[in-house]
Amino acid sequence: MDGGSRKADCDAIVVGGGLAGLACAHSLARARLDVRLLEGSARLGGVVGTRRGDYLFEEGPNTVQAGGAHFRALVDELGLSERLVCTRDAHGNPSAGGERHLWHAGRLVALPAKPGGLLTTPLLSWRAKAIIATEPLRRFHAPDPDEEEPSFEAFLGERIGREATMRLAGAFVRGVHGAEIGALGARSAFPRLWEATCRHGSLLKAARALQAAPASRLPGPDWPRGALVSFPLGLQELVEALARDLGVRASVSSLVDKIERAGALWRVRLADGATHHARAVVLATPAPTLDRLCGDFLDLDLRARAAAIPHASLVVAHLGCAPGAVPEHAPRGFGYLVPPEARSRPDAPLALGAIHASELFAGRAPRGARSYAVFLPPAAVEGLDDEAVARLAAADLARASGLPRTPALSEWWVRRWHNAIPTSGVGHMRLVADIRAALAAQADGLEVAASWTDGIAVDSVVGAGREAARRVQARLLSLEDAA
Numbered sequence: 001m002d003g004g005s006r007k008a009d010c011d012a013i014v015v016g017g018g019l020a021g022l023a024c025a026h027s028l029a030r031a032r033l034d035v036r037l038l039e040g041s042a043r044l045g046g047v048v049g050t051r052r053g054d055y056l057f058e059e060g061p062n063t064v065q066a067g068g069a070h071f072r073a074l075v076d077e078l079g080l081s082e083r084l085v086c087t088r089d090a091h092g093n094p095s096a097g098g099e100r101h102l103w104h105a106g107r108l109v110a111l112p113a114k115p116g117g118l119l120t121t122p123l124l125s126w127r128a129k130a131i132i133a134t135e136p137l138r139r140f141h142a143p144d145p146d147e148e149e150p151s152f153e154a155f156l157g158e159r160i161g162r163e164a165t166m167r168l169a170g171a172f173v174r175g176v177h178g179a180e181i182g183a184l185g186a187r188s189a190f191p192r193l194w195e196a197t198c199r200h201g202s203l204l205k206a207a208r209a210l211q212a213a214p215a216s217r218l219p220g221p222d223w224p225r226g227a228l229v230s231f232p233l234g235l236q237e238l239v240e241a242l243a244r245d246l247g248v249r250a251s252v253s254s255l256v257d258k259i260e261r262a263g264a265l266w267r268v269r270l271a272d273g274a275t276h277h278a279r280a281v282v283l284a285t286p287a288p289t290l291d292r293l294c295g296d297f298l299d300l301d302l303r304a305r306a307a308a309i310p311h312a313s314l315v316v317a318h319l320g321c322a323p324g325a326v327p328e329h330a331p332r333g334f335g336y337l338v339p340p341e342a343r344s345r346p347d348a349p350l351a352l353g354a355i356h357a358s359e360l361f362a363g364r365a366p367r368g369a370r371s372y373a374v375f376l377p378p379a380a381v382e383g384l385d386d387e388a389v390a391r392l393a394a395a396d397l398a399r400a401s402g403l404p405r406t407p408a409l410s411e412w413w414v415r416r417w418h419n420a421i422p423t424s425g426v427g428h429m430r431l432v433a434d435i436r437a438a439l440a441a442q443a444d445g446l447e448v449a450a451s452w453t454d455g456i457a458v459d460s461v462v463g464a465g466r467e468a469a470r471r472v473q474a475r476l477l478s479l480e481d482a483a
């Protein structure tokens with residue numbers, strides 16, 4: 001049955017059960033709307049997943065910014081604030097976690113913890129330090145709104161010089177985005193830093209202003225700026241709480257194949273032939289799915305541009321080392337990053353970086369044992385089976401960390417991520433705005449909210465889901481008012 005006479009099965013359908021979709025469905029349910037969440041795979045959580053054995057391995061995200069307002073609000077609504085655990089410094093005080101290191105000239109060197117440390121670090125030459133120190137004197141002129149944004153590499157290079165850009169920011173981008181710095185757009189990937197730099201006319205002044213901005217009061221415990229959080233049993237705890245909260249409203253193994261208009265309603269077709277009708281739909285799926293799902297509402301050019309958004313692939317080797325397998329003097333702290341320039345050195349690690357997982361939160365490894373997550377580019381492990389990848393990662397970690405031998409592994413797990421992290425390249429933000437404008441014009445009531453729309457960090461993804469729920473709620477209310 002088509003057209004106006006058909007009744008909706010529910011108010012809203014959320015497609016995709018990653019954190020964006022789960023957060024969205026949770027908000028809609030809290031607003032007392034009749035919501036259904038359809039997840040194509042056999043489990044909820046998307047890229048979030050915790051393997052719990054003797055060691056606790058986070059397959060996807062390891063940490064969330066404690067200052068993430070969307071994440072903290074969601075955690076509070078679920079009654080989980082008291083479950084949060086925070087990274088600590090060497091004295092056990094809540095902090096941004098232990099030292100971060102950079103692999104530089106054959107060894108690990110501590111990264112400066114504060115911007116002032118950039119002027120004393122052995123990681124940069126005096127020339128590079130002079131360019132940084134004088135940055136506020138060279139006014140930044142924001143491009144016209146119609147002008148294309150620069151790449152993050154070009155923007156930073158012009159501000160702080162090529163050496164600091166490639167060595168420090170290049171390593172950071174590889175570690176967080178799994179991409180090379182030239183692939184990111186300055187505004188699209190770091191909108192707050194970009195806007196603040198435009199406002200202050202200087203990157204350093206912008207960074208200082210962002211640091212000095214008063215932190216908003218968040219529900220639950222107070223932690224210092226920069227602290228990172230998780231749960232004792234890993235981030236999967238959040239997924240489990242959301243799944244409990246949604247109950248039968250969330251279905252797994254429900255792959256959506258097509259979204260169509262059915263009069264004033266939306267018809268959502270599943271791959272198994274089932275259909276659902278709703279008054280609104282939120283797509284919380286990766287960008288390439290738009291091509292198939294939204295063929296009727298988005299023109300070919302927008303669908304092609306969405307499908308062409310690059311995504312980073314990476315292989316994560318989780319390594320558990322029994323007590324004594326790693327020498328006591330081995331580096332501790334948060335972990336290390338490998339800058340892009342290292343590729344030209346024969347002794348460089350293969351990894352993009354590694355996290356000392358057992359250092360982040362208590363209970364990640366048995367007492368006295370250590371665990372690591374080593375992030376590898378897929379090309380470095382092509383053709384290797386999982387066990388060979390784990391061995392190679394352990395050898396790479398040992399070489400990078402200056403250990404006398406490769407540690408024996410008492411437990412390991414390899415996760416291969418294919419096209420898992422969207423890259424916000426030059427023009428990405430405009431593309432998302434164009435897609436949202438086209439949907440608003442041609443498909444009112446169809447929303448997009450995912451890591452490719454509002455940023456990849458867990459807090460941004462949760463925020464995207466919550467904001468989409470707010471827009472859906474407002475639309476349904478306005479329809480009721482009009483009726």
Ligand SMILES: Cc1cc2nc3c(=O)[nH]c(=O)nc-3n(C[C@H](O)[C@H](O)[C@H](O)COP(=O)(O)OP(=O)(O)OC[C@H]3O[C@@H](n4cnc5c(N)ncnc54)[C@H](O)[C@@H]3O)c2cc1C
Pocket residue numbers: 015016017018019020021038039040041044045046047048059060061062063064065254255256257284285286289316417420421449450451452455456457458459461
């Ligand atoms: C290895 C890794 C490490 C990370 N580390 C961190 C970190 O430490 N801190 C941090 O803040 N962020 C981190 N991130 C980023 C963050 O975890 C992600 O950006 C975020 O979790 C993505 O959530 P999402 O809901 O947008 O997408 P996803 O988690 O990809 O969920 C999308 C869901 O949609 C489903 N789906 C797709 N098509 C259909 C369909 N047709 N029908 C129904 N369902 C469908 C998929 O099965 C999936 O479950 C990391 C990401 C990865 C991959």
